[in-house]
Amino acid sequence: MAEKSAASASLSDEQIQELVAKSHQAKKKAYAPYSNFHVGAALLTEDGITFTGCNVENAAYPVSCCAERTAIFKAVSEGYKAFRAIAIAGEVENEFLAPCGSCRQVMREFGTDWTVYLTKPDLSYRAMTVGELLPCHFGPEDLNKPKVKGQ
Amino acid sequence: MAEKSAASASLSDEQIQELVAKSHQAKKKAYAPYSNFHVGAALLTEDGITFTGCNVENAAYPVSCCAERTAIFKAVSEGYKAFRAIAIAGEVENEFLAPCGSCRQVMREFGTDWTVYLTKPDLSYRAMTVGELLPCHFGPEDLNKPKVKGQ
Amino acid sequence: MAEKSAASASLSDEQIQELVAKSHQAKKKAYAPYSNFHVGAALLTEDGITFTGCNVENAAYPVSCCAERTAIFKAVSEGYKAFRAIAIAGEVENEFLAPCGSCRQVMREFGTDWTVYLTKPDLSYRAMTVGELLPCHFGPEDLNKPKVKGQ
């Protein structure tokens, strides 16, 4: 039912199933009147607390927000910045829902070695790390490296 | 100490002061390593529940999120979409912090007649409506109006 | 046919009509498979050069870009940062198309006293300044003002 990888080793099957289930519950809060594409996410912090998120769209499409980011912004606003895993839930039949590039970048801000569970509506999942989803990543430490100026 | 308008009539002075204080508390959670500009927000729903937010920046600046939006996305993800007021808190000495255009657009998605409290670090505030902050606004109802095609 | 204001005083009727016409031409390039809402923009630099833009949508809605921003980013990438006016063109019957909040913020980065022409499909227009569209604006000079820290 689930493809498992080293990345998900630290969570028990039960913990994963609970996180996946919560991501599908979160989907029900989605405000997606424009795409009608409802997405949910459930984020597990290092401290064991779960934050859920859904997509929140806007008539001006570019200021819409994805479920994954909603969950992460929420956690940070409550003081949590160390994450173990995030599960992502969509509605597409028999497909693992993958995060968009922007969400991968937001995840990457808080580390590359934590787990993303891409799930299907039947609650099966595929585990990948943030680093696997965003290879050759650009992140916080890159901004302050020595530069070649006035080239 | 505070400029009051019709827009804020529905909240008592005490309620406003509480909301403003919460927005300044929320500022302490800000993740703003790039701008070092810490912002907080406190959003009051029609049901009387308060959601707080802070800015959450990213090494890739465009995927950063503002405090106001964090609070709104959070509320929506918990099932709240009707808002009475939002207070915004910054750190600039003796200045009312105004929301950016993107946040005004996100606010506008959920109505134009609710109140935005622009506050100063000394907790004084200025009340405006979302509609006053985003005149000639573009919103949900504009997407489905009759169009002139093939022009 | 057109509401005129002090803001548009510096452009001749002919110049305005040309800019408005170009914004409607630009609309034809719109990549808007998700909203089917085609928007165009034409930006006039201080040097008298016109840059056009259209909306460019994305399956991941939040990374979509509006027509106004496309025109501005384009101009900046060619070395132009001083603007006189921008015209915005949509398809909604008998309605002046207003810019979203994000675009107002991008405009505001390059000044508050230049003109935005909100147009209708029949090429009539309404002139407003960037400052009128984004009252109580937040901008470049606000980031470096003295702060009250450790509050």
Added chain:
Amino acid sequence: MAEKSAASASLSDEQIQELVAKSHQAKKKAYAPYSNFHVGAALLTEDGITFTGCNVENAAYPVSCCAERTAIFKAVSEGYKAFRAIAIAGEVENEFLAPCGSCRQVMREFGTDWTVYLTKPDLSYRAMTVGELLPCHFGPEDLNKPKVKGQ
């Protein structure tokens, strides 16, 4: 001097070097007063036309735009939507500059099999496909797949 892959097979060494050089030229137009991180991009269309871009920042960080996206939006606004390659240029000493997640998503909208040249200030480069940079990608065709509703 350069790592070559199948992905870049279709461009001659000379063409690649020209594209890379243009991306570094484009960097000079960057408007990056907040990060002081100047980025350039050069995009080659299937028709052999090159569009350049730079980052365009904003005091409200989230409405900033990256160089890669500026180049793509520009091309689309001129009627080009089929791309062969894009080169990305930064200033970090001896480092290949990788695109952020949002830019990967914007690239992916226009296909997965075209080439991204991550370059160093010394003009050396590393070629990757869009698909390699955004594995398990979410794109246009995913929005209309059959959904499991009312779950």
